[in-house]
Amino acid sequence: MAISVLSEVEFGEDLPAFKPDTSLETGAKFAKLVGWDGPRFTDHEAAKEEGLAGAMIPGILSQGYLIAMIHNWAPPAEIIKVDTVFRAAVMADDSHTITGVVTDIDEENATVEIDLTVTNEKGETRVFGTANVRLPK
Amino acid sequence: MDANIEEIRGKYLNLDFDEKQFYVDPAVTTEYARLCGETAERFLDEYHEDFQAPPTYVASLSGSRMLPADFPRFGIGMDAGKGIECLQPVRPGTNITGKTHLHDIYTKTGRSGRMIFVVTRIEFYDEEGNHLANSDSRMVMRERS
Secondary structure: OOOOOHHHOOOOOEOOOEOOOOOHHHHHHHHHHOOOOOHHHHOHHHHHHOOOOOOEOOHHHHHHHHHHHHHHHOOOOEEEEEEEEEOOOOEOOOOEEEEEEEEEEEOOOOEEEEEEEEEEOOOOEEEEEEEEEEOOO | OOOOHHHHHHHHEOOOOEEEEEEOOHHHHHHHHHHHOOOOHHHHOOOOOOOOOOHHHHHHOOOOOOOOOOOOOOOOEEEEEEEEEEOOOOOOOOEEEEEEEEEEEEEEEEOOEEEEEEEEEEEEEOOOOOEEEEEEEEEEEEOOO
16 A cells, blocks of 8 residues: 555554566666766676676666655655665666665654665665655645 | 865866756656656646656756866766756746756765766756756766876
């Protein structure tokens, strides 16, 4: 059930796991959209020629996935702040899962803190971050 | 090089060194939202009463330079992370201004030596001068020995 108000949020609750579209096609479209269409985001073979393991998903797309996950969980959530650490590359065409957990609730200011993690199929953390969001009371 | 970080902080922090205008194209912001997997209509439907750019859209807007022209070169910079702070919605179809400064400079020392972290912040303003958002890029450089 989607969250619509703060009182529906429980401390320590897990957000529904989110499977982002980390296909090369989507990563390449995004990279071209924002003017970052270098081969490392658009072509596996060309990325390997740059010494990489393959094409990667742009870091800011990973950040966008985190926010989309929050809006899937709570559509009216207003993002106040998000801080993201790119620990390792999110490889295009590999399957990834985003998990999130509510780590703080500030009832006075109607805000919630959420820790977010992007992991690959091996369970390796690729990106993690913290978001602060505001919800209707 | 054993850079005096306090001296560098004093010389460079909180001084604007770049300013750039951006047009917030609705076609771009809606596609940006769609590719991120957004489902909230206010980011996807340009006829929505609260139509706005997705919160992380500003992270895709780069200034003309990441560092002041005379900033010391410690080594090759790597992307260590990004942060966004949303103060007011960014409205598609408008022009915004990004003003860039160094927000923080700090060090961490590990087994491989000292790492220097530089946080470059772009503050975004609308045409009326309202502060809309901040976009932070954290760069890490390994100090040359």
